[in-house]
Amino acid sequence: MAGQSKENTRYLSDTAADDDTIDFEIIELLFFAYRDFTSDPDAILEKSGFGRAHHRVVHFVDREPGMTVADLLDTLKITKQSLARVLKQLIDSGYIRQETGPEDRRQRMLYTTEEGQALARALAEPQSRRIADALARSGPGARETVKRFLAGMKNAAD
Amino acid sequence: MAGQSKENTRYLSDTAADDDTIDFEIIELLFFAYRDFTSDPDAILEKSGFGRAHHRVVHFVDREPGMTVADLLDTLKITKQSLARVLKQLIDSGYIRQETGPEDRRQRMLYTTEEGQALARALAEPQSRRIADALARSGPGARETVKRFLAGMKNAAD
DNA sequence: AAAAATATGTCAATAAAGCTGACATATTTT
């Protein structure tokens, strides 16, 4: 494939032209923002031997105490088999506990223990600080604008 | 574990108190926004038999034609062994091609083929539309604010 | 009361995408 460098240059020009119709700038900003946003808790999780999946479970159970397994599956949009392993590890390690549903005894209501709460806070803290710093540098009223933007990015079905 | 519901309520109150110091609201908005943002291209990728890793490679090579393997590793922050499998598949399928570096012949400069370009655009298009919709509903000046926020979320090292 | 549906749990096999370590080859730099 010799003598193709002119064609490469043509590709480049075409790209530049099409770039106008696609918002590559914010697509990339989002990618890097999220990559680094999740790297904060990853460092903490490594010490406990947990991963991102555990983080998500502890977070949502801490935020909505008493949610059922079905609620959690719906929030995370994963299968129950995927959840099972992670949830079992968190229960065995004493971060989450289950209680039989008071009305429907088939249900398992989920709660964080005090250790689970502490873990959830420790994971959220550096993320929260990162957000506060970013907002502070985004001008006045940034919080409301960012909230509306992020809410608009998510599927309406939620 | 009967008679524990009072303790649960106590947990709840503690949670509410601590919530003030941690920005759970934006943490969750970011999670849902990114989850749904990545679900758009996932649907397209499934048809090609590719995954998110292929998406990222095609995207960055399309955006920066002629980047080297080392550049790509640095951008993606993965190991060369991880990249190798994905990159090989993309080259074998005709979406990406390599050219020996004109000055340093050890380097492999990466380019998208026309098919690769088309794939990158097809994947970016629904994400771009989602961003445009979200920005439109975020008020005037939202674009600049969101850009500053996202840039501030990423590590300075970049 | 019996049958069907539901909520959860579990076993087994598989896949995607990352990782580490080790080593090979070609090329450039020292």
Next chain:
DNA sequence: AAAATATGTCAGCTTTATTGACATATTTTT
């Protein structure tokens, strides 16, 4: 000539997800 660099590759491992099948307890429907 030796060392460093850019890339490629082999082998094995881990995490986190998947699907399918089936078991148990409980509630709802018939």
